Structures are given as structure tokens and as C-alpha cells.
Amino acid sequence: MSVNITFLGGAGTVTGSKYLVRHGAESLLVDCGLFQGYKPLRLRNWTRLPVAPNQIDAVVLTHAHLDHSGYLPLLVREGFAGHVHATSGTRDLCRILLPDSGHIQEEDAAFANRHGFSKHAPALPLYTRQDALDCLPRIKAVDFGKTFQPIPGWRVTFSTAGHILGAASVLLEVAGRRILFSGDLGRTDDLIMNPPAKAPAANTVLIESTYGDREHPKEDVLAELAPALQKLAKRGGVAVIPVFAVGRAQALLHAIHQLKLRGELPTSLPVFLDSPMAVHTTHLFEAHQGEHRLSSKDTHALTHSATMVNSTDESRALASRHGPMVILSASGMATGGRVLHHLAHYAGNHRNMIILTGYQAPGTRGATIAGGAKSVRIHGHDVELQAEVVQLQSASAHADASQLLAWLRTMPQAPDQVYVTHGEWGASDEFRKRIKHELGWRAIMPEHGSTWPT
DSSP, X not given: OOEEEEEEXXXXXXXXXXXXXXXXXXXXXXXXXXXXXXXXXXXXXXXXXSSOGGGOOEEEOSOOSHHHHTTHHHHHHTTOOSEEEEOHHHHHHHHHHHHHHHHHHHHHHHHHHHHTOOSSSSOOOSSOHHHXXXXXXXXXXXXXXXXXXXXXXXXXXXXXXXXXXXXXXXXXXXXXEEEEEOOSOOOTTOSSBOOOOOOOOOSEEEEEOTTTTOOXXXXXXXXXHHHHHHHHHXXXXXXEEEOOTTTHHHHHHHHHHHHHHTXXXXXXXXXXXXXXXXXXXXXXXXXXXXXXXXXXXXXXXXXXXXXXXXXXXXXXXXXXXXXXXXXXXXXXTSSSSTHHHHHHXXXXXXXXXXXXXXXXXXXXXXXXHHTTOSEEEETTEEEEOOSEEEEOSSOOOSOOHHHHHHHHHTSSSOOSEEEEXXXXXXXXXXXXXXXXXXXXXXXXOOOTTOEEEO
């Protein structure tokens, strides 16, 4: 019997990663992510999967970012009864991210209902915080390098992907086929994370292509961030930095702390981390010391170099403070969360600054801001953008095109097939061409909902 893969997400887009692997009557879902960005993509979250959740035998997660794990609460609520296998770092992060995701969706629905800007009456969350809490006991932790069987006869091994805490590439062995899922690959030169491990031999490879058409600049994030914050401090403005609560929040905290130690920023410049999720995640760096480059002293500094904002009252109180100050707040593409309130409050003042720190998926507010728009819609209102917009090119946690190719080159031998996934069409197609021309391998861009052999 053949083994095939159905691409239920992460095909033609950087979000919603879900890869359904079938062999006979058995099926395994690799990643279980939410769609984000353009409304037609977000609407896919509300559409039932073409396979009943109770017909999926197991789930394996590459990492905890919501575009890879955020659909889990819904999958469980709709009937999935198996185990979810992940590294301990991914499990720990899911315990933070998934309930927070449910809470934010409940808050956004309630806000829409109070202010009447939703077309639905009433507006409903995709899932609730309780749905997320209900799915967490299904997540079982497995160590890097340890081979396990999510389904009898199916073998899976995690290797380090370097993207965020717990991030893994997945080698699946079933029916004599070896299928390698890259997951989101980190950079070899990341400020805080260890580099990805070498790729093992495989017949079929699914590789992400978020930056498949781009190269990162040679300067590091400290060199890029310093002049922006120096300018901000001199003019007494407020920098609002939308950050991913996992990874980029910690990298930016570390970068700002290092710039203060070097004397390139005033030590008195107030920094606030306004995201309970990011605050909790920052403490996890101490529990997973071996997965990143930071020393014990560095990880201690992460939790002491900024004011940690937990309550909504503390968050609201920031609006009464005067600059200069720096506010880091989730989410990284400004799709929801507390950062929206800060943007609404500060974006209209030319003394202030909006600093974007990573990839901004098309259709997100972050992409709208990065594109030079004069206004952005927040909570049903158009907010004028007068603040200076700075997009850091060196702050991404994703490998660039050359680093992705270098990872593929570490494979002991050429695979039979490469599927280019998790990228916008232009980025994926450009990377597909490089695989074909520079490596001489067969590479395909699968379409959403399509099924291909391994």
C-alpha cells in the first residue's frame, strides 16, 4: 500500500500548516495550525476538515507557534481522541500559547459584540480558553533524537530545527518510506537559538520557504536596532514593537539589554514587556538551557531587563506614561492582543515609532503597516499612521533562502521528491527553482487540498 500526503494547510501560504499522512486505514497529522492573514485564509479555520477528527490516529507537532499548533483545541473539541506528540519545549509553550489564543479570541468576540462592528450577531470565538485547556493533556513530550511510534509501526524522530524553543524537524518512517518535515528552520546565525541539526536521509522532503526568495542582511539585529532606538530616545517618543511572544520577544529583550551594556542606549530607557504569554515564555528559557545560546546570566537578565506587565490594568496604565519608552507586545503581525491597543494609542504621533521585527504575512495589520499605508483598521476604526515605521530586516527567526539550501545540502543523499511548503507563492516558486537548478532535485509546490505520493 502506498503512503500519501494531503496538504490541508501551509501550501501557497505561510500559515495553517497541516499535513495529513495516510497509509492504508491509518493517518497521522503533522502540525495542526491556524490560518492567519487574508480573510479568505482565516475563513478556512471555520471550514470542517475533509477528514473527520476522530479518524486521525495521532498528531505530531514541529513546534508551538499558532500557525503550527493553534488548531489543536478545535480538533480535540470536534472529536480527535488520540495523542499529540511534541518535544518538551513545544509542550511547555503550548501550555502557554493555546489557552492565551482561546482567551484572545473570546476577548475579541466580546469586544466586537460590545461595540457592534462584527457582521455576526453574536460574534463567536473559534474556540475558547477552556477548549484549549481541554486539549493540553493530550500532548505527550518526547526527547530530541529518541525514536517513538505514534501509531504502531510508524516511527518518528525529532531533530533540532533551531527556530524557537522546542522547534523540531520530523523524520517519519512508515511502510519503508522516509519522509522529512523541515518544520520552520532557524538561522545558523540566530542571536539566541542554536542552529538546526543536519538533515537526515529521506525519500521525500517537505521544506518551508518563508524566506525562499530573500537573503538576510549581513548586519545583525543589534546594529540595525541601535540607531532606531537612539533616535527615539533623543526625541522622547514611544516605540511600539509588535513581537511574537515566543522567540522574537526574547531576542529583542536580549538585544536591547546588550545595547545598554555597550553604552549604545541609555540604561534609563524604560522597557516594558506587555504580554503575559511572552512573560511566561521568557521564564522557560531557564528551563530549556541547552536549546539556546544564552548563558545562565543572559537568561536571568531576560527576566530583569524589562518591566513585566501581566494585568490588563497595568497594560492600560502604560497609556498614561510619557516617553521615551519601549513597549514590546504580542502579536508579532499585529493580528490581535494588547499590541492593538498600543498601536491605536501611539500610532498617530510622529514622535513615536512602530518597529516590526519579523515576517509580516500578507493580509495582516503588520503587512499593512510595513507597506506604507496611511491608516490601519483596529477594532472597527481607522487609525491614522503618523508614527515612524521601522522594519528590522535582521530580526527574523527563519532561515533565508541560502540557509535553507545549505540545510538541504547536509542530506547524505538526494531525496526522490521535495515539496516546497509554508511560503507565499512567489517565495515558494523562487525557492523551487533554486532547488531544481542548484541541487538538480525534483521539487513541486503542492496546492491546498491536494494529495501527493511519497
